[in-house]
Amino acid sequence: MTNPKLVVVGAGPIGLDTALQAQLAGFDVTVLERGRVAEAVLSWGHVRLFTPFQMNSSKAGRAAAGVENQIRHDALLTGREYVQSYLKPLSQSAALVGRIREHHEVLAVSRELTGKSQLIGKPARAIRPFRILVRNDQREEVITADILIDSTGFMSRHRWIGNGGIPARGEQHFLSESNYQIPGRDSQSLDAFAGQSVLVVGSGFSAATSVCLLNTIRQQSPGTQIHWFTRNRNEQPMRPIRSDPLEERARLTREANQLVASGGVSWVAGAAVDQINSAGGRLRVCFEVSGIRDEITVDRIVANPGYRPDPTPFEELQIHRCYATDGPIKLAAHLLGDSSGDCLTQQAAGIDLLKNPEPGFFIVGAASYGRDSRFLMQNGIQQAADLIGSLKESVQ
Ligand SMILES: Cc1cc2nc3c(=O)[nH]c(=O)nc-3n(C[C@H](O)[C@H](O)[C@H](O)COP(=O)(O)OP(=O)(O)OC[C@H]3O[C@@H](n4cnc5c(N)ncnc54)[C@H](O)[C@@H]3O)c2cc1C
Known part of the structure; x- marks a missing residue:
């Protein structure tokens, strides 16, 4: 040939x-x-x-x-x-x-x-x-x-935030492609989170990045609330890599964990999202942790469960x-x-x-x-x- x-x-x-x-x-x-x-x-x-x-x-x-x-x-x-x-x-x-x-x-x-x-x-x-x-x-x-x-x-395709990796009830209706992006592609889109209650869902570096970016808005606009759901139940949301040679990755891990430790971000470990509903212009998220049902109402959801x-x-x-x-x-x-x-x-x-x-x-x-x-x-x-x-x- x-x-x-x-x-x-x-x-x-x-x-x-x-x-x-x-x-x-x-x-x-x-x-x-x-x-x-x-x-x-x-x-x-x-x-x-x-x-x-x-x-x-x-x-x-x-x-x-x-x-x-x-x-x-x-x-x-x-x-x-x-x-x-x-x-x-x-x-x-x-x-x-x-x-x-x-x-x-x-x-x-x-x-x-x-x-x-x-x-x-x-x-x-x-x-x-x-x-x-x-x-x-x-x-x-x-x-x-x-x-x-x-x-x-x-x-090409994002994953879903529902229990076990399928869509949560209401997820396909209430979330669009932009919900699955890391916020802040342009500065205006990050400003839109000011003063809002935001739920970030995901356990990886994308979710940690979203949490840290949203925290910059929280510092300027203290009414902003950040909630973070991870599927894992480790001691911290991000597991540190021992002697990580990639300094930027280590810094991101440290910053995200510190935000949780300091109370700046409220973290729910082992959360399985079951349903998303509208609640007077906001979003009600029903979830389960260790078999116990709970719910939270937020203004916005940032869904970073990863891709396939x-x-x-x-x-x-x-x-x-x-x-x-x-x-x-x-x-x-x-x-x-x-x-x-x-x-x-x-x-x-x-x-x-x-x-x-x-x-x-x-x-x-x-x-x-x-x-x-x-x-x-x-x-x-x-x-x-x-x-x-x-x-x-x-x-x-
Ligand atoms: C937030 C974030 C941070 C990251 N940071 C790092 C990092 O620091 N270091 C690192 O090594 N990796 C990092 N990654 C992973 C990184 O995305 C990949 O390593 C890299 O982009 C993979 O390159 P790729 O060429 O395989 O695929 P991609 O970059 O995903 O490129 C695939 C291309 O294929 C095109 N395409 C898809 N389907 C079709 C089709 N049917 N027809 C024609 N075109 C199609 C897409 O439009 C796209 O341009 C990061 C990922 C994310 C999400």
């Missing part, structure tokens, strides 16, 4: 890095992105990354974007700064210019004249090109590829997913076998774990971890290098 056609779905940090490595390795690369470059990162652009720039960029990426001596390796950028100073220049670099199609959403993928249950494990399946149904504005087209890489991330990838565009392909994390099974089993709870200790797992029953199809980046929240960009950058290196060898 000369110059195989390689399509990357998703122009996030890992999709862009994969595309760059593939283009440099001689593949004919196209990137399909349903929004703008780095759309998902921009949705939390006001939040500071807790990993330094060196962990969020590759050597080849820094060279292509022309930023090697311009951004300090230890810089802790906000999401927006990261996009503007690195990902955007990378997407416009000589290697990638003209190769990224923004506002092109992948709707569905198959193989030419071959259904999901045909040619199972047969070499003939590998030589049928992928057919990718893409929507751009109102227009639909089919693009073909020899190699297809899913780098669609994990933010959307595998539906790829469901006609032969992909074996983990029943617990929705990630591809080999990598998921590897990750589940690793008892460490810290994302920093996760090693990119090598090319064999990225292979699927579907030949020529790979999942990289945050999408490859499914619901496992330990993914870091440095894992994805290593995946891209391993995968493209191996593909290059196999076509030579």
